Amino acid sequence: MSLENQSYTLSVNNKSHEVQDAWIGESLLYVLRERLGMPGAKGACEQGECGSCTVLLDGEAVCSCLVLAAAATEADIRTVESIGDGQTLSDVQQAFIESGAVQCGFCTPGLIVAVENLLTHNPQPTEMQVKEALSGNICRCTGYGRIFDAVSVAVARRTGASQ
């Protein structure tokens, strides 16, 4: 390949990953999926409209399709693969399953990251705060009802657990 290539290091899920000889135009989404073996983030619009590729960059939810991977070398990147511990599920993941918030599941990883991020910043969001926080994550299957229910279940469990 005669593309303009470069090697660099990314910090993903608390681990350092070498990206070798990669075209500098690659998005973070592409590098995570195609080079680092983390296909959890999904590509569905390439324009930051659908949220399927949501990851955390220094604690902020971003669309990884809009982030140039080679420009994210200084960032702490967290993906859906870091949620739960790979064996047990997080309360948000568990709530998504039990509430029927998963159908085709393509939007699900992005939503899991978005909801975890929401609850980190706002542990007891109102209904409209939930809707606003998730309005950047498009789901075509569920109509969102079971997703809202899953968030309520997760919030209730966290609240119950902390009392």
Add this chain to the structure above:
Amino acid sequence: MSVKTRTRRDVLGTSALRPDAVPKVQGKFAFSSDLWAENMLWGATLRSPHAYARIVSIDTTPAWKIDGVECVLTHEDVPGKPTYGLIASDQPVLARDFVRHMGEPVVLVAADHPETCRRALAAIKVEYEVLEPLVNPEKSIDLSVPPIHPDGNLIRRQQIIRGDQNLVGEVVVEGNYELGMQDQAFLGTEAALALPDPGGTGVELYVATQWLHEDRGQIAACLNLPEEKVRLVLGGVGGAFGAREDISLQVHSCLLALRTSRPVKMQYSRQESFFGHVHRHPAQIWMRHHATKDGRLLRVEARVVMDGGAYASTSSAVLINAVTHVQGPYKCEHATVDGYAVRTNNPPCGAMRGFGVVQACFAHEGQMDKLAAACGISPVDIRLINAMETGDRLITGQPILNSAPVAQCIRETAEIPMPPNMTNETDVLAIPGGSGLTATPSKIRRGVGWGVSIKNLMYSEGFDDFSTARCTVEDGRVSLKFATSEVGQGFVTLAPQIARTVLGLDEVFIETIDTGIGSAGSTSASRQTWMSGGAVNGACKLVAINIVADVAKRRGLDPSTLQIQGTDIVDLTGNAVESVISATKDKRFSETYEFHHQPTGELDENGQGDCHTAFAFVAHRAVVDVDPELGLVKVVQIATAQDVGRVLNPLSLLGQVEGGIAQGLGLAVMEEIIVENGRVRNPSFTDYLLPTALDAPDVIARYVEVPDPYAPLGAKGVGEPPCISVTPAIVAAIRDATGVDLQRVPVRPQDICL
């Protein structure tokens, strides 16, 4: 990993959880776009920038010169049949002499990196002689207009002539209705991984599709390979909604893999996806309804024109659905209907959830409201007065043999409490205009509207869309094999529920979904619960008979005195003889079952005939708030009661209902592929608007359970009805709020405020 410790058994009727939900929430579920193979190449497609043009020349040499490009293919490289298509084989694998729609595939490339592919496509030189596109469907009906395709411009015409053709009602209402082009907009774009056999003697394709066997037949013909040399495996499917019923990249990825002798992955971008699959047919519908002065529907007249775009796809079947459903779920004896599905240089249209009935329903429900107003009765009463019942006939003469609780659906919907009125405390995000803060709350107007629909289930017009399943019980464990595409609807949840119910065993595994067993038909037409559910049920019952016979033989009992109940084999007194687990220890039973629905017939030239298999019904009531100054709409609540036959999984069912409603809402107020002179103007999620979490209305759903005598599990398909009558209900509510006679969906702000 176990999801949850539970004491109950996940049999039919319970909210069993998806077996694939755990990997899906972890990001570990392998969608087609997640697949990867050693030494893999990327495939890409050069598409026509023109709606209609003659191809003068194609020069691929500059692409071949790019480092990393392994293969460039044109129409000359298709070894078998040069065309494919679901009903008519009229769509070129790669364009040869003409391109007939914007985005038509012309050249394929395989290279080492997606960016190399992009550069290769940019380097290819195609010279076009641009022609004036045919974009007005009315012109396609005119036989004097030159054909844009050897098969002609008229894909199908179907009339329905029934009863008194001169009857004039005491009350006559008339209307014109128009629907724009909706996109299925599944989240997971088209993707596939093709693995060539050594020596190019065959190919294995992992693909997101709705119908593995239909794909296989079309692919094999184009590749000039025997069908058994083309093996299809279902790759993880990120939604479908009709858009994966047609071939997109299946043949292309196999061609590239066979030519390069390397695995080839193709994945469409969102923009390419808009060009790469068929859409919902735009339609122009005129209707005139005749009724008695007290509102009894006597005669319906209709003219339906559906724009099929450049290639036929399923247009002829979509048209039949539209014209045979124009009366709606109402008694009607006399009809005069003329329907056309035509070819234009617009994007090809085919299957989308609701399949022709969405279009008919938008028109007939507008008419029912006009009839109610003309007769001075309420929208609810006009629908109750005319509600269809079992034994009534369609305007095709076909009797409705299924359960038909139309009136019950309407009454139960009407009983659902209305939402509270907007107050000063209402969150700004919940009022029209939302965070734009554009609305003056005191000027917001509320409206209420109704929609009721009938939807055919399964395929029609004599097509035997059977399904096949194999059940194997070995040592107390069940494995199920079928080719039923799981696209998100939840058949992988339902099939084990059926097996647990029939066999009394709890450990159920689903084998790889592929072409290694007979066809399951398509995951479409609300048919898989009925058809593949019927096949799994049949296979499990055969195995159950074998298990019982084996126990009877071993114990010297008459097998007719034994049956499986719960997890035991019991005798006539209900006493457990032994558990099914112990009865199947160290034993193996396996049976395959093919489920066929009752045969259907053709329509004659007057549109008479029993062409449909079965029917389901649903009612929707919409409540909207409208800002009449800016033409903005917030759908507040959708109340619905749906005829489901029998609830098999309450959680899955609710997911189908809420999801379908969101898609119907999208068609009502925001979703449209804008096409100008054959050019698509908004092929992106930035410009094609989809309902977000903030657009989702409160949905209150009830289910009318009248088990259907023809359904193998008593349950009707539930996928399509939720998205059908919700669209006219929302538009009726906007009409109610504003007084504007809206005739077109999606309703745009300027339709309301200008």
